[in-house]
Amino acid sequence: MRNLIFLLFWSVPFLSFSQLLPASLNNNAYPIEIASYIKKDSTIDLDKVRSITNLLTNPTITSFQGIVLPKRKKTVTEKVKALSEDLEFAAFRKKKVDQQLIESLYTLQWIYLSYLQKAENDAQAAITIKEKYAMFTNSIFGLRKLHIKIPKTASSQNSTDLSSPFFNVFPDTIRPENHFDFLAKKTSTNAKNTSIVLLDSCSRNGSIPKFNVHDLVKNDEWIIKWGDEINTEIFASHMFAALGYNVDFSYYSKNLTLILTPNSEVKSAKELIDLLKSIYSIDISRYIQLEGIVSNEMVLNNGQLKPFLGNNFVVFSECLLEARPNQLKRIGSFLPLALDNDTRIELKASLLAHQFIDNWDTREENTLLALKKNKKTVAEPIAIFSDLGTCMGVSVSWLNRDFKAGLVNQLPWEVVKKRNNKLIFKGRMNAQIDFYKQASYSDLRWLAVQLEKIDSSSLRSIVNSANWPPELAELYFHKMAARRVSILKAMNIIDSHPIQFDRKLNLFKNGVQIIRRGKLLKRTYLKDLPVSYTCKKGRMRNYGNK
Amino acid sequence: MEISKYILLTLFFLQLTSIHAQLTEDQRKFSIENNDSIYKEIESLSDIGDFSLLQHSKDIYYDIYLDSPDFTLKKHGFSLRFRKRITQNNDISYSFQLKSEMNEVNSIRLEAEEDNLELYQFIQGTNKVSLIALLEPLFQYTENQVLSDGIQLNIQTINEWINFKFDAPILPFQLLKNNGKHNFSKEELIGLKPILVGRSERMRFHGVFNEEVNDSLTKMYGYNRLLENELPEHLKNKSGLNWIFEASLDKSTFYTFQNKKVVQLSELEIENKFNQPSIGVQLIDAFEKQLLLKMKLSKGSSSKYVQAVRVLLIGE
Numbered sequence: 001m002r003n004l005i006f007l008l009f010w011s012v013p014f015l016s017f018s019q020l021l022p023a024s025l026n027n028n029a030y031p032i033e034i035a036s037y038i039k040k041d042s043t044i045d046l047d048k049v050r051s052i053t054n055l056l057t058n059p060t061i062t063s064f065q066g067i068v069l070p071k072r073k074k075t076v077t078e079k080v081k082a083l084s085e086d087l088e089f090a091a092f093r094k095k096k097v098d099q100q101l102i103e104s105l106y107t108l109q110w111i112y113l114s115y116l117q118k119a120e121n122d123a124q125a126a127i128t129i130k131e132k133y134a135m136f137t138n139s140i141f142g143l144r145k146l147h148i149k150i151p152k153t154a155s156s157q158n159s160t161d162l163s164s165p166f167f168n169v170f171p172d173t174i175r176p177e178n179h180f181d182f183l184a185k186k187t188s189t190n191a192k193n194t195s196i197v198l199l200d201s202c203s204r205n206g207s208i209p210k211f212n213v214h215d216l217v218k219n220d221e222w223i224i225k226w227g228d229e230i231n232t233e234i235f236a237s238h239m240f241a242a243l244g245y246n247v248d249f250s251y252y253s254k255n256l257t258l259i260l261t262p263n264s265e266v267k268s269a270k271e272l273i274d275l276l277k278s279i280y281s282i283d284i285s286r287y288i289q290l291e292g293i294v295s296n297e298m299v300l301n302n303g304q305l306k307p308f309l310g311n312n313f314v315v316f317s318e319c320l321l322e323a324r325p326n327q328l329k330r331i332g333s334f335l336p337l338a339l340d341n342d343t344r345i346e347l348k349a350s351l352l353a354h355q356f357i358d359n360w361d362t363r364e365e366n367t368l369l370a371l372k373k374n375k376k377t378v379a380e381p382i383a384i385f386s387d388l389g390t391c392m393g394v395s396v397s398w399l400n401r402d403f404k405a406g407l408v409n410q411l412p413w414e415v416v417k418k419r420n421n422k423l424i425f426k427g428r429m430n431a432q433i434d435f436y437k438q439a440s441y442s443d444l445r446w447l448a449v450q451l452e453k454i455d456s457s458s459l460r461s462i463v464n465s466a467n468w469p470p471e472l473a474e475l476y477f478h479k480m481a482a483r484r485v486s487i488l489k490a491m492n493i494i495d496s497h498p499i500q501f502d503r504k505l506n507l508f509k510n511g512v513q514i515i516r517r518g519k520l521l522k523r524t525y526l527k528d529l530p531v532s533y534t535c536k537k538g539r540m541r542n543y544g545n546k
Numbered sequence: 547m548e549i550s551k552y553i554l555l556t557l558f559f560l561q562l563t564s565i566h567a568q569l570t571e572d573q574r575k576f577s578i579e580n581n582d583s584i585y586k587e588i589e590s591l592s593d594i595g596d597f598s599l600l601q602h603s604k605d606i607y608y609d610i611y612l613d614s615p616d617f618t619l620k621k622h623g624f625s626l627r628f629r630k631r632i633t634q635n636n637d638i639s640y641s642f643q644l645k646s647e648m649n650e651v652n653s654i655r656l657e658a659e660e661d662n663l664e665l666y667q668f669i670q671g672t673n674k675v676s677l678i679a680l681l682e683p684l685f686q687y688t689e690n691q692v693l694s695d696g697i698q699l700n701i702q703t704i705n706e707w708i709n710f711k712f713d714a715p716i717l718p719f720q721l722l723k724n725n726g727k728h729n730f731s732k733e734e735l736i737g738l739k740p741i742l743v744g745r746s747e748r749m750r751f752h753g754v755f756n757e758e759v760n761d762s763l764t765k766m767y768g769y770n771r772l773l774e775n776e777l778p779e780h781l782k783n784k785s786g787l788n789w790i791f792e793a794s795l796d797k798s799t800f801y802t803f804q805n806k807k808v809v810q811l812s813e814l815e816i817e818n819k820f821n822q823p824s825i826g827v828q829l830i831d832a833f834e835k836q837l838l839l840k841m842k843l844s845k846g847s848s849s850k851y852v853q854a855v856r857v858l859l860i861g862e
Contacts, residue, residue: 053715060724077715078662084715085665092669092710219776263821307769 018163020103020381024343028098031340033113034105038097046091049105052112053084064116067123075329075371076111079379083108107381110339111331114369118332121365132401134431146351146433148423150441162446166334166383167244167346176242176454177461183241184249187325187372189220191251194321196302197222199264202275206387207539209276209284212324213258216304221324224256226284227539228531229389230320232406235466235476236357236388242462243353243450244346246384248368249323252467256319259294259305260312269314282539286530290315317530318467327373334369334383336435348439349447350385355415355427356451356483360405361390363431392476394428395536404538406531408475408520413503414486423490441491448491451484455497459484471507471514472533478505478518572823573648573655574830576843577853578812584841585812588795589749595836596760599751599793602780606632607796608685611742611851612708614735622728623647625851626718626738628663630685640664640678644718646727648847658721668710670703680704684803688745691801701803705739742854746798752778753793753816753833758786767829770820790829792817800854809857811850814843 025031030038039045055061055069057077063069083104090101097105163169174182184190197213200221208227214220225233230252237247258272266272269291276284291314299305324330334341341347354362368386373379393411396403417424423441454462463477481501488495507515514521522534578584591599608630613619619626629641640663646656666677680700687697712719712732722730757764770789781789798811816833820826837843848856 050713050715054713054720057715057717058720058724059717060720081662081715082665085667088711088714089667 018165020165021106022164022340022343023162023345024340028102030102030106031338033339034102034109037105037109042096043094044087044091044097044101044105046088049084049087049091049108052108053080056080056112056115057084064119067116067119069119070115070122073329073331075373075379076115076331079371080108080111082378106339110335110369110381111371113335113338114332116332117335117364121332146425146429146436148425148439148441148444150418150421150423152421162344162346164344164346165381166246166341166344168246169244175458177238177458177465179244180238180241180247180249180465183246184323186374187249187323187327188374189249189323189325191249191253191321191323193217194220194222194251194253195255196257196259196305197224198259198261198308199266199272201265202279204279207280208389209280209282211258211272211276216259220326223322223324224253224258224316225320225322226287226316226530227282228404228406230318230531231466231468232392233320233322233387233389235462235468236359236391238462238465239357240353240385240388242454242458243447245350245353246370246382247388248384248386249325251321251323252465253319253321254317255289256316256321258314258316259308260314261308262311268312272314280539284530287316287319288314289317328382329371329373329379330384331369331371333364334367336364336367336432342435342438345443345446347383348436348443351425351436351439352444352447352451352487353385354429354436355425356480356487357388357391358394358411358415358427359388359391360394360396360403360428360430361387362429362436395538396428397536397538402538404536406533407536408472408479408533410536411476411479411483413479413482413518415483416486416490418490445491445493448487448493452488452493452495452497454484456481456499459499469529469533471509472520474507475505475515475518475520478502572818572827574816574834575648575846575848576814576816576837577846578814578843584843585795585797587841588814594833594840596755596763597790597833597836598754598756598787600754600780600787601749601751602778603750604634605748605750607744607746607748607798608688609742609744609746609850610681610684610740611744611854612704612738613741614737614739617855618730618734619738620852620855622730624722624725624728625849626722627851628681628684628740630681640681642716642718644721645849646725647849647852656721656725658717660717666707666711668703668707670699675703677707680707684740684743687743687803688799688801691806693803697803701740705737708738709736740803742800742802742851742858744798744800744850744854746796746850749795751793751795752781752787752789753791753819753830754781754787754789755829756786757788763829764788767825768822770826789819790826790833791819796850798850800850800858802858807858809854811853811857813846813850 021030037045037048055064057072057080059072061069086104087101087108090097095101168179168183170179170182194215196216198216200212200214203210203212203223208225208229210223210225213222213224215222233248234250234252237250240247260267260272266275269288273283273285273288276282291312294305294308294311294313296309299309336342336347366385366387368384370382370384371379372382390403390405392405393407393409394403394405395407395410412426415426417426423444429436459480460477463473463480466473466476468476478501481499482503484499485495485501502518504517505515506513506517520534578588593599610628612626612628623646625645625647627643629643631639631641639661642660642663644656644658648655663677663681668675668677668680670680680703683694683697683700687693709732712735722735755763777789781787794815796811796813796815800809800811801807816830818826818830820829838845
């Protein structure tokens with residue numbers, strides 16, 4: 001019997017039914033965006049469906065309304081063709097739309113709109129003045145709007161399970177801190193054997209230096225990043241996964257070897273440093289531990305290096321490795337404001353998760369629609385919270401648009417305060433304030449119930465995954481425990497796993513005080529690291545190392 | 547060749563290589579005239595000059611070629627086929643492929659493939675039927691050449707399927723309508739239907755040179771820098787072998803549906819696999835020189851479809 005339960009558990013890991021359409025849509029209802037694909041007689045309008053299926057699959061269509069279309073991915077075209085065939089066959093038979101056809105149309109339109117969003121985003125070389133202004137006003141004035149009213153008759157402990165492309169309901173047997181590895185395993189992502197990578201190309205988006213690489217053995221694609229988000233992004237991804245959300249798979253890497261080939265965009269360490277400096281104005285030389293040429297001795301130790309004998313290589317003291325697994329193909333934004341997604345409880349409730357980790361950059365671009373596939377299943381859409389690294393204490397300078405994440409002293413000890421009949425949030429966000437304003441007290445309370453499940457051991461494990469220096473990790477542990485309590489208290493949730501914390505934490509290393517009364521001190525040994533954890537000079541000022 | 551024609555063809559292939567970069571292959575073909583003896587000689591070959599041919603598989607292919615009654619695809623240098631492949635391990639797969647003819651400018655061919663034919667279904671009479679079920683009796687025609695009523699009905703249904711699907715997101719149809727050479731209209735292809743079916747035995751080889759025996763070529767041209775998982779299974783963990791090309795030796799028999807004519811064709815095909823294609827071309831030139839010295843082969847450019855139609859004198 002025990003074996004049977006074990007088998008059932010592993011063969012059906014998600015016991016809850018995953019609902020594709022928002023719960024607000026039922027009885028064959030559909031969002032306005034797909035109405036144009038359904039004729040008056042309730043059959044499929046095949047010409048209109050084909051106009052988008054061809055755009056999504058035809059390699060000879062290279063632009064749309066003057067915008068260059070991104071490269072099409074095989075998994076995406078396969079999925080579109082599978083959806084298309086359902087719709088084509090129904091149209092041929094003049095079948096009236098039913099729930100299954102509505103789901104096919106919904107998925108198709110989601111992929112289409114996300115693909116166009118990605119095309120528009122790629123076409124936009126830099127952030128516009130209008131967007132900068134919006135980010136500024138949202139960060140400064142947005143919080144005035146983030147007051148959530150508490151209803152007079154607030155419901156008691158709420159445990160609704162909402163399994164959807166946005167949210168995973170895990171069995172209780174999988175502890176929150178293991179959600180991240182569980183999800184990663186589903187896409188065969190594992191950074192443990194990734195110690196040598198080959199350089200592909202430099203990524204030119206975002207504000208932190210990064211490169212596209214692939215693993216020497218498995219040929220998996222990765223992105224390597226340096227800077228102030230190395231630790232914060234890993235922590236944030238683990239925390240969001242622990243709460244139930246889908247995330248990027250980011251790992252801390254020490255002593256990663258990067259091989260530069262004759263086909264690489266850069267061929268030496270100097271060219272690499274110069275290129276990243278020219279794009280991001282950031283000097284990554286402090287991360288370079290060793291550089292050299294692949295020698296016979298190295299080939300003898302690792303035969304897979306043989307084709308690269310005589311090529312330059314660089315070893316980095318630390319960096320972040322972000323997976324681009326073959327089983328997970330990225331499209332564009334998951335479109336929080338389209339296709340009735342804004343009615344999803346689990347999406348509105350993510351406000352609480354962003355506030356918990358103090359995430360500043362909550363723009364639409366940092367959401368992601370992807371198709372997840374393994375060898376046995378048809379690809380299914382999943383919504384991912386991506387690029388969560390601008391968190392855990394953020395400093396924003398409005399004089400020169402400089403900002404920096406991972407400043408522990410900037411992270412407040414509380415997330416939210418209850419005043420009269422309102423919840424007042426303290427974290428700043430640069431976007432989507434109006435959307436999150438729609439979150440109700442009960443939406444947030446639903447996620448707070450998930451947060452309550454994170455006990456001391458889970459929190460310790462999630463903090464440790466980020467690989468902060470030990471003293472810093474300890475301070476973050478105490479702060480996050482305090483922040484968790486502030487949420488549970490504000491929403492009257494009984495804490496069945498209380499976590500001890502000390503707001504006046506003092507820590508010493510080799511007789512030198514590192515943390516005094518809950519504050520990381522300047523001029524500690526940490527100042528020798530590539531990124532300062534106390535100096536507010538951010539990515540525009542080389543993290544205080546200029 | 548007139549210079550203007552040469553420029554036009556060059557421009558066409560430049561367009562093909564930019565828009566359809568992922569849809570092309572770099573090939574050479576050699577016809578085997580005196581069928582059996584040379585075929586057997588190549589079959590048993592292992593070394594040619596500095597190169598070795600490592601045989602790794604023997605597959606069976608069935609191909610149904612489609613064209614309009616006036617052979618409009620052939621006239622414009624294209625072939626369209628449904629393919630069934632049976633590997634030596636008995637794995638079966640199906641695909642729908644569009645190919646352009648090779649020409650005198652270079653050896654690049656357009657190849658567009660739809661490989662998930664299990665997706666497609668249609669209505670025959672009042673019955674729901676899968677595309678593969680429609681194709682199977684036509685593949686079987688190679689065994690007994692009996693044109694049954696069932697096969698004739700399937701040929702008609704495949705024509706109806708094509709007419710319904712011509713604007714659907716199916717790669718060969720998308721490329722027929724926009725390929726930079728001749729963009730076909732639906733009207734031109736309204737009568738598209740199966741006209742030929744062939745059965746081929748294909749022996750496949752990895753073309754390599756062994757740098758442990760002779761390292762002069764490696765010194766001159768370098769190593770094909772491929773990752774372990776980009777290498778074919780048989781070449782993994784064999785660090786001394788430098789992979790240059792894939793070769794396939796085909797022995798095919800084609801049958802028409804309209805009469806009982808049969809033609810047999812044999813050919814050797816070579817496809818560049820070097821990660822820097824220009825170096826691969828130089829190495830294949832060297833291989834070709836030694837191959838032609840050793841054997842009576844003639845360099846060819848016509849596809850098996852064109853050769854078969856020519857011999858069977860249909861559509862001429």
